[in-house]
Amino acid sequence: MAPxxxxxxxxSSWLARFGARYDLSGPGLAMxxxxxxxxxxxxxxxxxxxxxxDAAAWPALDRVLASAARLDLSAxxxxxxxxxxxxxxxxxxxxxxxxxxxxxxxxxxxxxxAEWMFAFWVICPVHRRLLGRxxxxxxxxxxxxxxxxxxxxxxxxxARDVTTQACTRPSLWPLSEPxxxxxxxxxxxxxxxxxxxxxxxxxLLHAVSGRRPTGPWGxxxxxxxxxEAVRALSxxxxxxxxxxxxxxxxxxxxxxxxxxxxxxxxxxxxxxAVVSAVLASAFEPPWPGVAWTxxxxxxGETPDIAAGSLCWHLAPDETGLLTRLLPTTLLAYRDAFxxxxxxxxxxxxRNREAARRRAGFGGAQRLRDAQSRRAPPA
Ligand SMILES: [Zn+2]
Ligand SMILES: [Zn+2]
Numbered sequence: 001m002a003p004x005x006x007x008x009x010x011x012s013s014w015l016a017r018f019g020a021r022y023d024l025s026g027p028g029l030a031m032x033x034x035x036x037x038x039x040x041x042x043x044x045x046x047x048x049x050x051x052x053x054d055a056a057a058w059p060a061l062d063r064v065l066a067s068a069a070r071l072d073l074s075a076x077x078x079x080x081x082x083x084x085x086x087x088x089x090x091x092x093x094x095x096x097x098x099x100x101x102x103x104x105x106x107x108x109x110x111x112x113x114a115e116w117m118f119a120f121w122v123i124c125p126v127h128r129r130l131l132g133r134x135x136x137x138x139x140x141x142x143x144x145x146x147x148x149x150x151x152x153x154x155x156x157x158x159a160r161d162v163t164t165q166a167c168t169r170p171s172l173w174p175l176s177e178p179x180x181x182x183x184x185x186x187x188x189x190x191x192x193x194x195x196x197x198x199x200x201x202x203x204l205l206h207a208v209s210g211r212r213p214t215g216p217w218g219x220x221x222x223x224x225x226x227x228e229a230v231r232a233l234s235x236x237x238x239x240x241x242x243x244x245x246x247x248x249x250x251x252x253x254x255x256x257x258x259x260x261x262x263x264x265x266x267x268x269x270x271x272x273a274v275v276s277a278v279l280a281s282a283f284e285p286p287w288p289g290v291a292w293t294x295x296x297x298x299x300g301e302t303p304d305i306a307a308g309s310l311c312w313h314l315a316p317d318e319t320g321l322l323t324r325l326l327p328t329t330l331l332a333y334r335d336a337f338x339x340x341x342x343x344x345x346x347x348x349x350r351n352r353e354a355a356r357r358r359a360g361f362g363g364a365q366r367l368r369d370a371q372s373r374r375a376p377p378a
Contacts, residue, residue: 002069006103006111011079012053012092013112018069020109020146026053033064054080054117055088086259087208087227092144093117094131094265096124097167100153101136104163109150120204120230120272122265123197129167131265136165184270185293187305192289193273200276204230216287217279230275231259236310237274238267274305281306307337 001021005014012026019029027050034046049058057080066073093116104110115121116131123130135142135155142155142162153163182188203213207223218226235254260268273290280287286304297303 008113010114017151020151023146051090087119094133097136098127101164119260122269128194136167183266189290196276196289216284233275234271237271277305
């Protein structure tokens with residue numbers, strides 16, 4: 001009763017559709033199959049593996065799946081592709097409602113693409129919509145579950161199947177939203193950001209498979225350096241958009257395994273927009289589509305996001321992190337950041353970020369004005 005895998009489908013998606021035939025979730029089916037063969041399989045370890053199904057090799061599962069589906073082992077292994085562990089989302093991915101509605105109208109059920117498991121994949125290149133987990137009717141979280149032997153999207157709030165429901169809400173956050181309701185109130189974006197995000201996520205996916213980026217943010221970088229630069233700057237950019245989401249879990253320092261794997265696309269897209277502009281600013285004039293919100297700017301300051309202007313959003317310990325990153329990972333961008341750090345040190349007090357957070361975002365401009373009045377003339 002195993003369904004055929006679809007072109008570009010993620011292993012976790014095929015497993016979820018397979019499970020739906022038996023009214024089980026994907027992980028539920030995997031647990032049932034594994035318990036038959038591995039007597040001492042421990043539940044905690046199984047759950048950990050199941051959350052990283054598309055990224056980490058798991059020969060025991062591949063074998064039981066191949067046998068249950070009457071497929072060659074290589075056919076199951078071939079479904080696990082494109083995402084390395086470091087860059088893979090955990091658990092079910094966010095989706096493009098337009099893609100889901102179109103393909104489900106054809107196939108009778110939901111499936112998800114391997115790219116959607118990639119932590120930096122935030123926008124659908126076909127429909128130019130931000131990926132998400134929201135119900136197209138009520139905007140609350142919904143999820144895939146088996147209904148009558150097929151995998152469908154179910155909204156608990158609407159208490160209905162919303163699989164083929166067209167989106168009636170705006171297609172990309174946060175276009176034209178007032179600062180208070182933006183996910184990342186430090187920045188404003190316009191529709192050109194869609195193209196930026198599409199190119200950036202494409203370059204990141206290429207880089208994971210060893211290809212050089214083609215965008216103005218890293219043409220000269222090796223794929224490894226480019227990935228590490230984006231990862232490090234994303235960590236810092238989250239601080240710049242931090243106020244919006246104090247609940248974002250983030251370590252204080254950049255650890256080797258930190259990535260966006262648990263963040264929702266709206267947060268990843270905000271940070272990635274800042275990173276794209278910052279990296280491009282080392283090579284080109286201001287990159288269009290994203291800018292600092294006017295409330296943050298001092299008199300005469302332009303809203304362009306660049307290496308220098310990212311520096312004044314950072315707390316002192318984060319500026320230290322940036323300095324440590326400069327000699328190695330971010331060599332190509334070093335000059336731009338050094339200018340930014342020098343300008344920041346001459347204008348802003350060391351405790352500015354802590355004070356800004358206490359003051360709230362609306363207080364940022366007043367605070368910066370006061371600090372620059374106190375600073376000695378250059
Ligand atoms: Zn789509
Ligand atoms: Zn709903």
